[in-house]
Amino acid sequence: MSELQNQLEALLQRLDRMGVRVEKAVREAIRAARTGDTDLGQSLADADSFIDREEVQIEQECIRLLALYQPAAIDLRTICTVIKANSDLERIADLAASIAKRVKHMVSDQIRFDEFPYLNELARALLGQVGRTVRMLGGMDADAAAEVIKLDFEVDHLYRRFIHAVLDHDAARAGGAEVTMTLVQLAKAMERIGDHCTNVAEDVIFLRTGDIVRHAGVMGEPGD
Numbered sequence: 001m002s003e004l005q006n007q008l009e010a011l012l013q014r015l016d017r018m019g020v021r022v023e024k025a026v027r028e029a030i031r032a033a034r035t036g037d038t039d040l041g042q043s044l045a046d047a048d049s050f051i052d053r054e055e056v057q058i059e060q061e062c063i064r065l066l067a068l069y070q071p072a073a074i075d076l077r078t079i080c081t082v083i084k085a086n087s088d089l090e091r092i093a094d095l096a097a098s099i100a101k102r103v104k105h106m107v108s109d110q111i112r113f114d115e116f117p118y119l120n121e122l123a124r125a126l127l128g129q130v131g132r133t134v135r136m137l138g139g140m141d142a143d144a145a146a147e148v149i150k151l152d153f154e155v156d157h158l159y160r161r162f163i164h165a166v167l168d169h170d171a172a173r174a175g176g177a178e179v180t181m182t183l184v185q186l187a188k189a190m191e192r193i194g195d196h197c198t199n200v201a202e203d204v205i206f207l208r209t210g211d212i213v214r215h216a217g218v219m220g221e222p223g224d
Helices: 003-035 038-069 073-101 103-108 117-139 142-167 170-209
Strands: none
Touching: 003 038, 003 073, 003 103, 003 117, 003 170, 038 073, 038 103, 073 103, 073 170, 103 170, 117 142, 117 170, 142 170
16 A cells, blocks of 8 residues: 555544544534533534634645645545545534534523424434434445435425424414524524535545536435
C-alpha cells in the first residue's frame, strides 16, 4: 500500500469517527426533545463546536493531500467524497444542535413530543436513516447508500404528514403561532438532516461507481 493510500485510509477512519459522533448528537438531541431535558439540550448545543473544529481539520487534511500528491482516479474521488461528506456531517450536527436549542422552548410552551404521533414516526424514521448512513459510510457501500436514499422518501413523507397534522392539532392551535412555529422548525430540522444523509449516500455512490445520481430521479418516491 502506498503512502497516499495509507493516509487516505486514516482519513476515511477519521471521517467514520466523525459520523459516529454526529449520529450520537442526533440521537441525543431527539431524546432531549422527547423528554424535555433542557440540561441535555444545552450541553448538546454547546458541544457542537467540537464537531465544527473536526470538520475544518478534516477539510485541511484533504487539501494537504491534494496539494502534496496531486491524486487521480479513485484516490481523487476518495478525497472529493470525504470533502463533501465531511461538510454534510457538519451540517447534520448543526441541525442536531438546532433541535437541542428548541428544547427550552418546548418546555416553556408545554409542548409534549408524544402528543404528536407523526412527530414520533418522523423521529423514528430519521434515526433509522442516520444510523444506516453512518454504517454505510464506514464501509463505503454503494448498495447501502441506495437504501439510505430510499429511506429519505419515508422521512420526507412523514414530514409532510406531520406539517398537515400539526396545523389541525388542538394543542398547537391553543398555543398560537409560537407553538406551531416551534413544532414546524423542529420537524424541518429533522427533514433537513435526512436530506444531508441523502447527500452523503450520493457521494458514496459516486466514489464506488463514478456515477452522479444527484437529481437523477432513478428511485421511485411513494405517494402521500
